[in-house]
Amino acid sequence: MTELHPAVTTLITSAHGETVVPSVAEGIYSLGWLIIALPLAGAALLLVGGRRTDRWGHLLGTATAVGSFVIGLVMFISLLGEDEGARSQTQHLWTWFATDSLDVGFDLLYDPLSSLFVLLITGVGSLIHIYSIGYMAHDERRRRFFAYLNLFIAAMLMLVLAGNYLGIFLGWEGVGLASYLLIGFWQHKPSAAAAAKKAFVMNRVGDVGMSLAIYLMVVTFGSTAFTVISANNHGASEATMNAIGLLLLLGACGKSAQVPLQGWLLDAMEGPTPVSALIHAATMVTAGVYLIIRSNFIFENAPVAQTVVVIVAVVTLLWGAVIGCAKDDIKKALAGSTMSQIGYMMLGAGLGVAGYAFAIFHLITHGFFKANMFLGAGSVMHGMDDDVNMRHYGALNKVMPITFLTFAMGYLAIIGFPGFSGFWSKDKLIETAFVENTWVGLAALLGAGITAFYMTRLMLMTFFTQKRWKDPETGHEPHPHESPAVMTVPLIVLGALSVVGGIMLAGNWIVDFLAPVVGHAEHHEPPIPALALTAIIVAVVAVGVAIAWFTVGRQEVPRVAPQDVSPLTKAARADLYGDAINDTLVVAPTMSLARTLDSLDRHVIDGAVEGQGNATSGLAELLRKTQNGYVRSYALSVLAGAVILALALLAVNW
Amino acid sequence: METEPYILLSAILFTIGAVGVLVRRNAIVVFMCVELMLNASNLALVTFAKANGNLEGQVAAFFVMVVAAAEVVVGLAIIMTIFRTRRSASVDDASLLRF
């Protein structure tokens, strides 16, 4: 299994994943480390500096994110000028640790895939930093919030820039930590603290898979570097590759909230809205997709794992969409949507070389429009006194025109309105799915329809229909207003990106750009002509919109959610019983096992130990009776000893 | 003269003294019994001195007497001190050092 093929033989790898052959970074690329170091330094400064940095902490945090973005942009533009073969740059910072058989360097890898992610993370991240200046203006722990955001940006950049799996793991855990800190940022709310813990624990399940995969790589390839593994991916048996692939998928499921580890994402909406936008919509949750696409050289040799990825993706795609239909909490509805959209990306990643580029494409456009919508939702909440229940909204389009318009951009993008960014990316994914398997394609198509339904429902309940602002019980009525410029400007930028994001597909640019990393697929015609398929997709979307219009837009929306609803709605409101399933399948058996072990430990093991102690002290209890304090008793013992001695002497001399 | 009867007498007196230490409760009587044991051993020493035609036994008996005198002085002083604080000369009453 560890017999390695020479790197030369692996040049014919288009069907087996691309070999990573980077050149040593020079010039502007040698600044790659600064992209990570800037936000990291910002986080360190803000956390260590304490209250002294309260006054300007948010500005510093934003500045470091923008700084990283500028460097990333310069590097990206310079990368565009390189030859296609020279677009992979590696930078060896230092030897992380070296053992007898395993040397791990602190290596960065900057290639087309990383470059897109860097732009997405730092770009969207910078916008969300700016937005947060306004959104968190009244929070007395704002400086800490920005420190955590910076920490997240640094960890996420580490994740996408790492040159080996251990580096990815470092960033992976870093974003997990930042996610935990930010979900539980309002730790005074028990629900937030619980949600943070839930996210952390479920992510740990995925991390176990990830770390096991890394161990397996170390055993199989003797290295965790992409270069080594991609060059030697023939050296391992298919079973090993499948195992690594499935373990990586487990890690990706945890981070990207895919079934069966999807449960934490909806609860994670307890965090501040910018966090939901940045971490739980645009960037961190897509890390799983990144991981699978980055590991294309493994998955291309692991057909079983790839099939499982498709299954997971399809299930999650529909699962999230169904949840999104029933939620009244605007953020949870968007979270369900996020889950579903990541399912689309996973689907692309599972489809192999043909889908990788489209998955990344959808990932980026989704980053734009979902961040846009989350920030829009935050803006709405800002105006509605932090109420998240859409049934309390209605007719907000007049009072919040900018929020409404930008949100509409995102809405049109996500449902795939022709011309908007989501249309291009989703269309390509569904088309690729049909090429692969008709059923998968049909599921993706159905998902698109449901997406249209729930997003229209969300849109209608929030911005149209009648006003339902006033609380009949308390008489409290919020006074919605447009958010300040510091919040609306990022909305406008993201809205614009949601509209024009599709430009990346112009002339198949993104596919060609990513080809050195993910390989170039032969073109397969879908079973029906592409244009017809596009028409069908648009039609399905139109049907979804229409259903929403007739069930929500044309009827009175009750302020309190009706209880006599169909079982499907009930199930969707309960997250399709995801938590119940987890409780039954994992938590309850674990708890009962733990209780059994606890009582075993308490009674059997402790019993043995304490039994020894009790026996000793019981013996001592008996023996101490001889120490009665009467000198005459002691003298009796002495005399007895003397007699015994005399008897012994007598016996010896007999 | 025979040696054995003296030695046997010495042994019997010694044993009586030992038993006396065990059964009497008055510290002073206990002390007397200790003296009885010392005297019994003295008798043996003097007897052996004669049996062996050597005065060393008598010297040893002499030293025993001196040591016994010193012991009695200190011991009785201790008994007095205990009696002063506890108003009792019973060896059983001074039994605080126990479980």
Place this chain on the structure above:
Amino acid sequence: MTAFWILAPIMVLAALGILFVRKAVHAALLLAVVMVSLAVLYAGLDAPFLFAVQIIVYTGAILMLFLFVLMLVGVDASDSVVETIKGQRFLAAVLGVLMVVTLVVGLSQVSFGTVVGLDSANEGGNVEALADLLFSKYVFAFEVTSALLITAALGAMLLAHRERVTPKAGQREQAEQRMRDYAASGKHPGPLPAPGVYARHNAVDTPALLPDGSPSEASISRVLAARGAVRTARADQVDEVVRQLAAPGAQTEVVDVPDLEGDEVTSASDVAVGKSDASEPGSDSTSGEGDRA
């Protein structure tokens, strides 16, 4: 050897007596018997120096010290021969018998050989011979013994010395203390009542009768009460005195008195008898043995 056979039973009996007598003074006297007998045995064993030392030092000095301490300590419950530790006496007896048997059996196995005798050793006198040994061969041990004796003397002084931690109470302080006690607990501030005087025996051991005819415990020395040497002024004895007084020879004045006092005394004595009956179980432990003596 004759002296031995006479003295040996006496010594064993006296030693056994130490085990069984109740009073420490008797034990001391029995010990003196053993020691003097030992001295005689020493004399018979050609040890005249030890004979003298045994009598002078042991019997004379050490035993006297014992008696001094006995007087200081006085009599208390430790004189009782009731065993308080369970099984102690039985085990002691068993061990004692076992030890005697072992020693006798063991010694009977040994042959001591012929007796050399001290005639040659004592040729120039026993004391001189001992002195020769003590001041030549055992001179170091001898000097060390002197150090031991000095240390013991100092130790005894240290132990017996009582540091005064409060100023000595003078007459004034004592009087004030008495009044304070009276104020606090109603304790009688005056002197204790004198013992009853009946002129029939040493009246110090007889309690005075209170006006109601009951005996006053406070009029008797505490030591006498502890020894159980207290007599009681019984009603019948009083009656007997009255009867003697009423005897011929003393009629005129005295006749009236018995008549007058007879009623009173009788009634008072009834009370006294009733009282002594009632207090009998309580006083049994302290004075019960006194009655037997």
